[in-house]
Amino acid sequence: xxRRDDRIWVGPFDPLPYCLAQRxxxxxxxxxxxxxxxxxxxxxxxxxxxDAAPELIVIENQGVFGLGRVLPELSDTxxxxxxxxxxxxxxxxxxxx
Numbered sequence: 886x887x888r889r890d891d892r893i894w895v896g897p898f899d900p901l902p903y904c905l906a907q908r909x910x911x912x913x914x915x916x917x918x919x920x921x922x923x924x925x926x927x928x929x930x931x932x933x934x935x936d937a938a939p940e941l942i943v944i945e946n947q948g949v950f951g952l953g954r955v956l957p958e959l960s961d962t963x964x965x966x967x968x969x970x971x972x973x974x975x976x977x978x979x980x981x982x
Contacts, residue, residue, distance in 0.1 A: 911939035
């Protein structure tokens with residue numbers, strides 16, 4: 886879904902897809918978990934994603950690590966700038982508009 890030089894963001898917690906896809910993360914914070922979800926880190930991730938405008942955002946929104954629990958602020962950015970491209974095994978793939 887992306888070119889080799891495109892950045893992506895996969896969240897909230899799963900760093901392995903960056904390696905498997907051979908893509909750089911769109912934020913210095915390439916994952917977030919409840920115990921690191923401080924307001925300044927959440928804000929930085931949202932700002933990084935807005936600035937980098939990754940071609941693809943992959944979200945798992947279930948359970949204790951779900952995006953809605955650890956980074957709800959990203960939902961607005963996704964709604965404004967991305968569309969749901971596909972879902973697969975609990976993951977949602979959002980492509981840029």
